[in-house]
Amino acid sequence: xxxxxxxxxxxxxxxxxxxxxxxxxxxxxxxxxxxxxxxxxxxxxxxxxxxxxxxxxxxxxxxxxxxxxxxxxxxxxxxxxxxxxxxxxxxxxxxxxxxxxxxxxxxxxxxxxxxxxxxxxxxxxxxxxxxx
Numbered sequence: 001x002x003x004x005x006x007x008x009x010x011x012x013x014x015x016x017x018x019x020x021x022x023x024x025x026x027x028x029x030x031x032x033x034x035x036x037x038x039x040x041x042x043x044x045x046x047x048x049x050x051x052x053x054x055x056x057x058x059x060x061x062x063x064x065x066x067x068x069x070x071x072x073x074x075x076x077x078x079x080x081x082x083x084x085x086x087x088x089x090x091x092x093x094x095x096x097x098x099x100x101x102x103x104x105x106x107x108x109x110x111x112x113x114x115x116x117x118x119x120x121x122x123x124x125x126x127x128x129x130x131x132x
Contacts, residue, residue: 035116061086
C-alpha cells in the first residue's frame with residue numbers, strides 16, 4: 001500500500017478515519033462558534049415571545065367565541081359583527097408579525113449572519129490553501 005502524504009496525521013493509517021472521540025462535523029464546529037451562539041440567542045429571544053403572543057391571539061378567537069357569544073355576535077355595522085372583525089384581524093396580524101420579523105432580522109440578525117458566513121468562507125479558503 002502506498003503511503004498517502006496528504007493524509008492528516010490524526011487519521012488512522014489503515015482506514016483513513018479519525019477516531020470517534022476526535023471527529024467533529026462541520027455543523028458541530030459552526031454550532032460552537034461564538035457568533036453562531038449569539039445568532040441563535042438573538043433568534044430565540046425574538047421568536048419565542050412572538051410565537052407565544054400570536055398563539056394566544058389566535059386561540060383567543062376560539063375562546064371568545066365559546067365563552068362570549070354576546071361580544072362576538074355584537075353588530076358593528078350592518079351584519080358585520082365583532083367576531084368577523086376579530087377573525088379577519090388574524091390575517092392582518094399574521095402579516096404584521098411577518099413584517100416586524102423581517103425588519104427586525106434585517107437589522108439584528110442579517111449583519112451577524114453575513115459576518116459569520118464571510119468568516120467561515122475565509123476559513124474554508126485558508127484550509128484549501130493549506131491542503132495544497
